[in-house]
Amino acid sequence: MSKLEKGLIQVYTGNGKGKTSAAFGLALRATGRGLSVYVIQFIKGGFDYGELHILDKLPNITLKAFGRGKFITAKPPEKEDIKLAEEALKLAKEITEAGEHDIVILDEINVAIDLKLIKLQEVIEIIKKKPDNVEIILTGRNAPEEIINLADLVTELKDIKHPFHKGFKARKGIEY
Amino acid sequence: MSKLEKGLIQVYTGNGKGKTSAAFGLALRATGRGLSVYVIQFIKGGFDYGELHILDKLPNITLKAFGRGKFITAKPPEKEDIKLAEEALKLAKEITEAGEHDIVILDEINVAIDLKLIKLQEVIEIIKKKPDNVEIILTGRNAPEEIINLADLVTELKDIKHPFHKGFKARKGIEY
Numbered sequence: 001m002s003k004l005e006k007g008l009i010q011v012y013t014g015n016g017k018g019k020t021s022a023a024f025g026l027a028l029r030a031t032g033r034g035l036s037v038y039v040i041q042f043i044k045g046g047f048d049y050g051e052l053h054i055l056d057k058l059p060n061i062t063l064k065a066f067g068r069g070k071f072i073t074a075k076p077p078e079k080e081d082i083k084l085a086e087e088a089l090k091l092a093k094e095i096t097e098a099g100e101h102d103i104v105i106l107d108e109i110n111v112a113i114d115l116k117l118i119k120l121q122e123v124i125e126i127i128k129k130k131p132d133n134v135e136i137i138l139t140g141r142n143a144p145e146e147i148i149n150l151a152d153l154v155t156e157l158k159d160i161k162h163p164f165h166k167g168f169k170a171r172k173g174i175e176y
Numbered sequence: 177m178s179k180l181e182k183g184l185i186q187v188y189t190g191n192g193k194g195k196t197s198a199a200f201g202l203a204l205r206a207t208g209r210g211l212s213v214y215v216i217q218f219i220k221g222g223f224d225y226g227e228l229h230i231l232d233k234l235p236n237i238t239l240k241a242f243g244r245g246k247f248i249t250a251k252p253p254e255k256e257d258i259k260l261a262e263e264a265l266k267l268a269k270e271i272t273e274a275g276e277h278d279i280v281i282l283d284e285i286n287v288a289i290d291l292k293l294i295k296l297q298e299v300i301e302i303i304k305k306k307p308d309n310v311e312i313i314l315t316g317r318n319a320p321e322e323i324i325n326l327a328d329l330v331t332e333l334k335d336i337k338h339p340f341h342k343g344f345k346a347r348k349g350i351e352y
Contacts, residue, residue, distance in 0.1 A: 004347065008339060010193075016331035018188060018198035021205065025197025025227070026350070028204060032229035033349035051201070053208035058230065102349070135350060152344075154336035155192035161330040163184060168328075171180065173209035173278070174202070174311060 003035055004102045007135035008152040009127055013110055013143035016157030017175075023105045023137050024051055031060045035102040038095050041065040042088045042112040042140075043072060043081075050173050062101075064091060077117055085117035092126055099131035110140030110147070120144055179211055180278045183311035184328040185303055189286055189319035192333030193351075199281045199313050200227055207236045211278040214271050217241040218264045218288040218316075219248060219257075226349050238277075240267060253293055261293035268302060275307035286316030286323070296320055 010026075012019040027037040037060060046069020055063050066088035072081050089112075096104050112118050123138075127150050130136055138147060148154050170176055186202075188195040203213040213236060222245020231239050242264035248257050265288075272280050288294050299314075303326050306312055314323060324330050346352055 004349070006347075008350075012194060014334070016333075017186075017329060018194070018201070018331050018333075021201025022194035022198040022333075023201070024204055025194070025199070025201035028200055028230055029197065029226035029352075030349045032226035032231075035349040050205035050208035054204055054234065055208075058233075148336065151337060152339045153193060154338075155194050156334040156336050157192075157194075157198075158190070158332040158334055160324065160332050161327060163328045171182075173180070173206045173211040174184075176205075 004133045007133050010137045011143050011151045011154045012139045014156035014158050015141055016159040018157050019139040020107055023139050030103050031058050036060045037103045038101040039063040039105040040088050040092050041107040043067045043108045049176050082117050085112045089118045096126050096130050099134050103135045105137045108140040109138050110143040114142040180309045183309050186313045187319050187327045187330045188315045190332035190334050191317055192335040194333050195315040196283055199315050206279050207234050212236045213279045214277040215239040215281040216264050216268050217283040219243045219284045225352050258293050261288045265294045272302055272306050275310050279311045281313045284316040285314050286319040290318040
């Protein structure tokens, strides 16, 4: 059972680097206290991220990623991408409602909403119905206003300076 | 020896929650790739943070914290706080110059500069003289303009909404 007395809704959004890292850093802190963390990654499944090689070595952290390992650009989105995002959302609902994990991280869920892979209203339902002792963390750029209004803690990560603008390539171990 | 071909200067600043977590999430990713991370915490030593209970269980992450476990408000700062921050800076210089760790995280160093515990010019020297294959990550609010100018990647974390404004108390496992 969850050890938090009062779980909040946290949002990490904006165009800056570090949203997922901030959520994972928080997971690290939580697991250091014996809290239980469940991470559901929207869109990201199939990509090879450095953190995936270490997270399963940590106690009390479970991670499930849903995605096909490629960027989603099609408008309207392809059926297969919608199907995977809906599966991720279904799991998010189950895990949150069950209340057995202290923290549920919904990584890149804001992007999944923005790309119309999942319905905003269904995410709002999950948030509104969450057990009191469960903390939900939503990441991804373009967080919808409705979610920001519901959240207790919102941090915007702003890109002030980024080497990718100068054609810099993503580096293994740092950017992925 | 460092495995990065080209190490950058990253800065996480601003008044929002998640600067240290973003750096620690990055450390998690890096260690998942077999990179070596050295974390030097300015000001924070003596506080009990959740992440400290788990970081030493991770491979390739070393953490040294310097501080007295209380907030620094005195102006001018007390000698003991200056001494500890200078020790942290000395270690930062040694570890960076040695080039044996891929990533050096200087947590809250911006605050140490802002509080006049250490000299901005000495931090600039460390950055300018760093070996090519070492990545330096500087965190803390109020990053000085000179450091932002030197950095390759700067992210500002902006507090959009925070429950502390409503008198909410910090929670074990989440805020510390």
